[in-house]
Amino acid sequence: MTEHEAAIQGDDALAEADRLGLYRVLLSRRDVRGQFLPDPIDDAVLARVLTAAHFAPSVGFMQPWSFILVRSPQVRGRIKAAFEAANTEAASMFDGDKAAVYRSLKLEGILEAPLNICVTCDRDRVGPVVLGRTHIPTMDLYSTVCAVQNLWLAARAEGLGLGWVSIISEPALKEILGLPERVVPVAYLCLGKVSHFFAQPELESRGWRKRLPLADLVSLDRWEGERDEALAAELDRAQAAAEGGGIIP
Amino acid sequence: MTEHEAAIQGDDALAEADRLGLYRVLLSRRDVRGQFLPDPIDDAVLARVLTAAHFAPSVGFMQPWSFILVRSPQVRGRIKAAFEAANTEAASMFDGDKAAVYRSLKLEGILEAPLNICVTCDRDRVGPVVLGRTHIPTMDLYSTVCAVQNLWLAARAEGLGLGWVSIISEPALKEILGLPERVVPVAYLCLGKVSHFFAQPELESRGWRKRLPLADLVSLDRWEGERDEALAAELDRAQAAAEGGGIIP
Numbered sequence: 001m002t003e004h005e006a007a008i009q010g011d012d013a014l015a016e017a018d019r020l021g022l023y024r025v026l027l028s029r030r031d032v033r034g035q036f037l038p039d040p041i042d043d044a045v046l047a048r049v050l051t052a053a054h055f056a057p058s059v060g061f062m063q064p065w066s067f068i069l070v071r072s073p074q075v076r077g078r079i080k081a082a083f084e085a086a087n088t089e090a091a092s093m094f095d096g097d098k099a100a101v102y103r104s105l106k107l108e109g110i111l112e113a114p115l116n117i118c119v120t121c122d123r124d125r126v127g128p129v130v131l132g133r134t135h136i137p138t139m140d141l142y143s144t145v146c147a148v149q150n151l152w153l154a155a156r157a158e159g160l161g162l163g164w165v166s167i168i169s170e171p172a173l174k175e176i177l178g179l180p181e182r183v184v185p186v187a188y189l190c191l192g193k194v195s196h197f198f199a200q201p202e203l204e205s206r207g208w209r210k211r212l213p214l215a216d217l218v219s220l221d222r223w224e225g226e227r228d229e230a231l232a233a234e235l236d237r238a239q240a241a242a243e244g245g246g247i248i249p
Numbered sequence: 250m251t252e253h254e255a256a257i258q259g260d261d262a263l264a265e266a267d268r269l270g271l272y273r274v275l276l277s278r279r280d281v282r283g284q285f286l287p288d289p290i291d292d293a294v295l296a297r298v299l300t301a302a303h304f305a306p307s308v309g310f311m312q313p314w315s316f317i318l319v320r321s322p323q324v325r326g327r328i329k330a331a332f333e334a335a336n337t338e339a340a341s342m343f344d345g346d347k348a349a350v351y352r353s354l355k356l357e358g359i360l361e362a363p364l365n366i367c368v369t370c371d372r373d374r375v376g377p378v379v380l381g382r383t384h385i386p387t388m389d390l391y392s393t394v395c396a397v398q399n400l401w402l403a404a405r406a407e408g409l410g411l412g413w414v415s416i417i418s419e420p421a422l423k424e425i426l427g428l429p430e431r432v433v434p435v436a437y438l439c440l441g442k443v444s445h446f447f448a449q450p451e452l453e454s455r456g457w458r459k460r461l462p463l464a465d466l467v468s469l470d471r472w473e474g475e476r477d478e479a480l481a482a483e484l485d486r487a488q489a490a491a492e493g494g495g496i497i498p
Contacts, residue, residue: 014273014406021270022406023301024263026399031306047483051491052272054463057280057401059415061452063461069477072470090383102380120472131351131457132415134339138390139415142435145394150275152306152395153402157263157271166308166381166388178471186391203310208380212312214303221321222427223369228318234296242300 025157027242028197032161034106035194036113045158046115049191052154053119056147059139060131064123065147065186068177070116075176079188080110082172083165090167101208108165113190118173119148124182144186151189161194214239274406276491277446281410283355284443285362294407295364298440301403302368305396308388309380313372314396314435317426319365324425328437329359331421332414339416350457357414362439367422368397373431393435400438410443463488 050067058064070076087107094102110116121144133139148164155162165188173185204211215232219225299316307313319325336356343351359365370393382388397413404411414437422434453460464481468474 013408014277015270017266018270018273019406021264021267022274022402023297024267025271026301026403027304028263029304029306043480043483044487046480047487048272050467050484051463051487052275054461054466054488055276055278055491056398057278057413061450061458061460063458063466066466066468066472068471068474069467069469069480075470086384090380093378093383094380105380107381126458129342131339131343131354131452132356134342134416135335135418136415141387141391142394142397145391146398146401148391149305149395149398153271153275157268159262164306166385167383169384178473180472183472201310203380209310209312209375211310212303214300217303217312217315218299218318219315220318221324222317223315223429223432224427225317231292231295231318234292235299238293238296238300239303242304 021157025153029152029156030161030197030201032163032190032194032197033109033202035161035196036109036190037193037195038112038114039193040114041160041192045160049151049154049158049160053147053151056143056150058143058146059133060126062126062130062133062140062143064121064125064140065144066120066122066183068118068120070118070177076110076116078176079116079168079173080108082176083108083110083168085172086167086169098208101206105202105206107167109163109190109192110165113163113192115191117151117189117191118177118185119144119151119187119189120179121184121186122182123184141184141186144184148187148189155191156197159193160191161197163190164188165190211239211243270406274402278401278405279410279446279450281412281439281443281446282358282451284410284445285358285439286442286444287361287363288442289363290409290441294409298400298403298407298409302396302400305392305399307392307395308382309375311375311379311382311389311392313370313374313389314393315369315371315432317367317369319367319426325359325365327425328365328417328422329357331425332357332359332417334421335416335418347457350455354451354455356416358412358439358441359414362412362441364440366400366438366440367426367434368393368400368436368438369428370433370435371431372433390433390435393433397436397438404440405446408442409440410446412439413437414439460488460492
């Protein structure tokens with residue numbers, strides 16, 4: 001038996017409770033902007049959440065991510081100002097009813113959340129040639145997003161809300177946080193305990209857009225290919241269950 | 250009470266079992282290339298996994314993703330040929346020991362897995378102006394990656410292996426699957442039951458790269474900012490636990 005084969009787990013079936021736990025966390029995750037409490041986050045909890053991010057998949061096992069924990073009120077003030085500048089520009093891009101709804105939405109919790117985290121991607125962490133990034137150069141950015149999603153799910157499992165602030169210019173973020181040219185600020189996150197989680201995404205309950213029927217987004221073998229009707233019925237059933245109570249049976 | 254407030258959940262604390270379940274799934278997830286079994290995937294299971302993807306976060310609730318289920322042996326044959334062409338180019342980019350290891354790695358399961366899925370991003374799904382994408386134009390691609398990571402975790406929870414094939418040219422993928430110009434093939438995935446999951450990422454156990462110490466990737470308030478020693482100790486502890494047994498205590 002080789003050393004490699006010795007690394008194989010003997011029993012790798014997960015329990016039914018783990019399967020249901022994953023779905024409960026995944027379906028109750030929300031993008032939180034307005035319900036943050038000021039309580040500090042315990043170091044042990046923060047360490048678990050960051051470890052979840054660090055165990056994300058990465059192209060060529062590159063692990064291109066870093067985590068800047070933004071605690072300084074002064075730095076947060078500059079980030080907030082950069083958001084405000086971008087948001088004023090953004091608001092002017094919507095017309096009519098959408099413009100009014102847009103202005104009424106709270107879209108970040110930069111100063112209220114007890115912690116902000118910028119998740120970055122160092123595109124040169126292992127040199128120019130990366131296994132698996134040779135033909136799709138964005139793969140390292142995608143790996144970093146996988147880390148963000150792991151972080152988000154772990155936060156929800158720990159009872160922490162997380163909001164992704166994307167209405168901000170990348171050059172402003174890079175300047176404020178001192179990022180070198182090669183480092184991309186993939187996600188700016190607000191993290192903390194919350195008073196409550198919404199049952200639905202806020203943009204859904206506020207009427208911004210509806211949840212699409214999943215069965216319409218699935219096709220066979222090519223873009224706008226055939227529909228498998230038996231599978232479509234299962235997709236309708238699973239989506240209805242997920243929308244109804246947060247558990248896929 | 251407004252309709253919006255009525256959407257708030259009364260009791261949204263998750264059980265300890267759900268928290269542990271999330272971590273077990275997340276830490277035992279692997280990028281699978283070589284252990285696929287030919288057994289077909291049950292429609293109900295596939296529907297749950299795709300529903301998990303569909304409940305990912307998306308910028309402006311845009312839901313830009315679609316899922317092309319590639320079952321046709323003919324289409325898979327063309328994808329496999331596109332992989333082979335790219336992989337030959339890729340192999341020539343590595344030198345010395347790395348070149349030999351690279352050539353010995355199995356990097357896809359396109360023909361062996363019972364199902365392939367291409368997860369795409371329709372950049373024009375809701376028109377040109379998208380809430381939250383006004384300043385970072387890649388946010389819709391990032392949303393699609395969040396859906397991929399949800400899909401990957403749900404697959405692991407269902408006992409299915411998943412491998413992301415990234416050694417392939419995007420133009421070739423678009424041509425084979427008939428994608429319009431505006432649609433990006435974000436991820437080409439191989440999915441199916443497996444004989445077993447590895448305890449460690451294959452690139453780690455094969456010596457390609459080591460897992461980095463997470464504490465070295467975390468800093469305060471700016472790039473290469475200060476280190477919080479108390480937090481670093483917790484990070485070391487959480488990483489050791491995750492590496493040791495797949496559970497963060």
